[in-house]
Amino acid sequence: GYLDLIESLGLRVLEIPTHPATGLSLPALELALDTQPVRAVLAAPTLSNPLGSVMPLAAKQRLVKLLAQRRVPLIEDVVFNDLLSGDQRRKAAKAWDTEGNVMVCGSFAKTLTPGIRLGWVEAGRWRDAVATHKRLQGAATNVVLEEALADLLTQGSYEAHLRRLTASMRQRRHEARHLIAHHFPPGTRVSNPPSGDTLWLELHPAIASMDLFKRCASEGITFGPGELFTATDRYRNCLRLNFSGPWNAITMQALARIGEIARQMLERPAASPTPPVLRRA
Template sequence: MHTHASLPDTLYLRIADAMARQIRTGTLSRGERIPSVRNLAHQHGVSQSTVVQAYRTLEDARLIEARPRSGYFVAARPPQLPEPDTSRPPKRSVSVGISAMASKMMSVAHHPDYVSFGAACPDAALFAQDRVRRAVSRATQRHRATLCQYPFGPGDESLRKAIARHALRMGCHVNADDVIVTSSCLESITLCLRSVTKPGDVVALESPTYYGFLEILESLGLRALEIPTHPRTGLSLDALQLALDTQPVKAILAVPTLSNPLGCSMPLAERKRLAQMVARHQVPLIEDVLYNDLCEDDDRRRAVQSFDTGGQVMLCGSFSKTIAPGLRLGWIAAPGRTERLQRMKSATSGSETVMLQRALADLLTQPGIEAGYRQLRGVVAARMDEARALISRHFPKGTRMTSPSGGFILWLELPGEVDTVELFHTCLEEHICIAPGSLFSTNDRFKRCMRLGLGGKWGEAERRALARVGKLAAELMATSP
């Protein structure tokens, strides 16, 4: 992510972001002429050079194109494949056991000899690496004594204050004293689950869901109750209501913004309804906000916790997808539950390295962070458009595909009876890694599906590999009964 501190840079990114949103939502149609540099500069009250920068950004994202002596036009958009149907998971909770398959996939997902679409991890090139290094260097120089001291407590005060300010962007008014710094978002979720459940309890969650959540449930001896989930609007609250009325649900684990693997984002009214639902039933909701800053829609970055009036929503996040994956720091904001969570944290993993916390606090409070988020969203969106176009051309006819409003994950459903576990092994033979759909559920309902993580390296090798996955899928379809 490249952040920009100066006002002109902020202006050009704001203009580019607003126009990109109009293009992606269809307000500006493909082939439509857009305002000239002079007219748009006059419209926004900015210099023509600022508009030129905005248009260059949109050209780089392949959203507009310049035509000699004619001006700028909206570029052709990739064809849209139909999206998958709402999931239909089993109606009863089940025990979990997927660790072996997940370990196999992750063992190659980060291997340098493989082209990987298996992991949902962003490439280092997407981030301002020099800025991160300078922040770590400053923290090392100013707080080097902390490297020889045991860290104690809920986290460094400067970072907890920065996280509390960050939560305001999601509509949440969090006191810094209610923030606990953790080693990752997954540790945050694990601690929250441990604080409100015991082995054998039922946890409701999206279907399909992130396999890491299933691994946590498995390790804690919890039962998973998968709730039908729409690929655009997320968790079915009607189905969740039925589950709360008929089954002993002790906690809900959800990703309302850009869920993994579907990339769905819950509408604002549904977020408010979900907060009211958990308050009425007195069932804690563990809300993962890891991807919120990657969402293109402002309303859908707002957290469910912002509507919480009864202290039932526990907010979990990190900055590993937007600022610096290598710092490996997460956080919890759960007013009313802080003391218990902190005791559990202290008893298991202790506190995090103060130097890294100070470096992250430095990064979060630098000017231009909003501009950096916008630029990151733009770069990733252009890549996703390109990937969707490749999939439309090279994957079997009848393939269904999600179209998330941000992020770098796509969920595909293949036609016919192709088992993506078999496709996974076939791809491995050609040093390509995908994530088979069976990883994301407690049953085989998604065996024709796969998740593609497109946040890693992206170049000609990756484009060829993505097209090759489509061809291998077609070959498997031709030989399946």
């Protein structure tokens, strides 16, 4: 949704390379700041979507310092932070912000229930402007739901819930990676995030994930083709799997079926259309 939102605001996206384990490349970001008219940086330093990468604490600190020196705002997405069990690893880059240059945004949709649709923002030096924008253009918020959630967060049951959730996600990731290893084409590469509910796959270059999606959708199976996660033509042979919903035999069979269809596409690629025969009039 980020790409659609940014486009609707008349802005352009400059993608920064990201390591699947350690996250945003700071040298690449610094090069972009030196050569491009960067107005703001939007990043998820902890459990980025779709890779699930986590920037080391020293890298988070350097990111904040780098952008503060150049007066470039950082919009930090922490929607997945609570899915990490260690307090140090889930620590936001905002922790090193001393000038209000980091706007941090979170949500409870990933940790409690998607239907709750409640989030929060600590907007730094833009606090008043964001509050005004929310009041004028934002939808009304259910105050009763806000009060109930605030009460829940003061109770120890919320932390216990997070521990159960992360354990459940860990088991799902393990089972999903096992299915991928057994059913997807040889050479398939898959991410191994420390937590979260997504996996990123890189298939054989001959397999277009959008074509794979169409074949799977005809059988009622869906996933995120790689092209949805970029403003360029990269990642055409990649896809994102999300296992935050029901995880049962049907879901596992569907995952295995994606791999089987991918194998068929690799073994029997679509035939090229027969060229027309030219005849004399």
